Amino acid sequence: MAALRVVVLSAGGRALLAPKTIPVPKANMSFATLPRNKKVALTTLGVVTAGGVGLALMLHQSVKASDLELHPPQYPWSHAGPLSSLDHASIRRGYQVYKQVCSACHSMDYLAFRNLVGVSHTEAEVKAIAEEVEVVDGPDESGEMFTRPGKLSDYFPKPYPNPEAARAANNGALPPDLSYIVNARHGGEDYVFSLLTGYCDPPAGVTVREGLYYNPYFPGQAIGMAPPIYNEVLEYDDGTPATMSQVAKDVCTFLRWAAEPEHDQRKRMGLKMLMGSAILIPLIYYMKRHRWSVLKSRKIAYRPPK
Template sequence: MSFSSLSRGRKAALSTLGVLAAGGAGLAFALHRSVKASELELHPPSYPWSHNGLLSSLDHTSIRRGYQVYKQVCAACHSMDYLAFRNLIGVSHTEAEAKALAEEYEVLDGPNEEGEMFTRPGKLSDYFPKPYPNPEAARAANNGALPPDLSYIISARHGGEDYVFSLITGYCDPPAGVSLREGLHYNPYFPGQAIAMAPPIYNEILEYDDGTPASMSQVAKDVCTFLRWASEPEHDHRKRMGLKVLMISGILIPLIYYIKRLKWSVLKSRKIAYRPPK
């Protein structure tokens, strides 16, 4: 039996039932969405980073300050396993400065000729030292939470530097009705809103070597710029190469088009006459 063969009363009843079912499903979905805890999670705003322009490079003075923030604040818990001291040369430090930074650390090396391990001053080829010897020690020191490696954190998180900036500056008191267990902190930008990391930065948490005022926003901006470079060290080179490609293409494309028109003009202007066989 088709819908068109039903009486007018049955058609009206079925239509009303369909509208009520769709409305009830929509209301149930809306109520389900309204009580989800994830709705309290905020999406980071889009900040006007100086390096976001099509031809804009990274702020290398900010990268230098960002390394200082990482060294004095973040390195106590977070590692950067894929960054070596030599990577700083020509980006934020000179070779002599990078070598001096490496020599501040004692590195376990060996074995020597006697088969024993020994410690030596760091070298440019050494990677940034880890704050903990293994993940288990890191969890034990942070109430079971494992601090993530920061080498590619900007590329690994949706929102990039906008997310990291909002996260480290977005700590606040939990709203009414939200309770956190001991050792957790409320952050609306973190998935689940409960984060084990305490607020990492505040005003004047450190003193910059170049005299820049170390406000919370300045510290967050510098460390995010440093982490962007760490995640994408080819950032400036990629944009320079893109500019060169555009300039060369602007010359070659018209030339190739002219040659194409010149070579094909004879073929395109030909008239093919078909003569049927006698």
């Protein structure tokens, strides 16, 4: 009897531990069984979604390049790495290129002289550069406007007083502002470098009207800007040979810094975050194992009543 009682209790315990099957009604739902208004709503949603995705892809391809437009190659920039900083000597030379070559037509409305301090020039050098510019200020006590030497707080001077004067001086073409030109063009500095060094004669069968120049990297291949740089277009203050590729590289580095002045600080903060994570993640993992080891390693055993 005792053995029989143990068998019965064991069987009862297994019966208690055995999962009970609960009947669940199966959902028999398909598109054909939906009401008419829901069918119309789902169909409209699908068409709108597919059309939006297709339109986005077409716009991306149209902005990226046309059939005749040449894609700029990817150049090995020294600042392209995830932890690489900008070449500040190149930024200094790039500002010299902008000042002596580009500033005759292109403005940089969002860059002030003070932004150069500690990046490419010392404070005394930037003050001397700013004082070379005559800035219209006022009115004074008599209500008249006057000119004064530039200060650190002044922005870069504009080559033209208004867009209409800029168009009139460039055969109807408006030179773009260069403050964020690297971020505003597909390809970034690769595009700007290729554009500056990509002037060539048009191929056979292609004619360019008078006043325009052929450049395969420019949309439409006909650009109103004459070739701005060439070998020995200027003389660098530090003695670097001013070849066409060197001049283009320096001004592209300067424009990258102008469009993203927080470039070095952003990567420095990313490096600090990685170093901090390398310390915190193992500690958090150890605490997780320490706190949850009791719950994760426990064993639940059923002991039937005697």
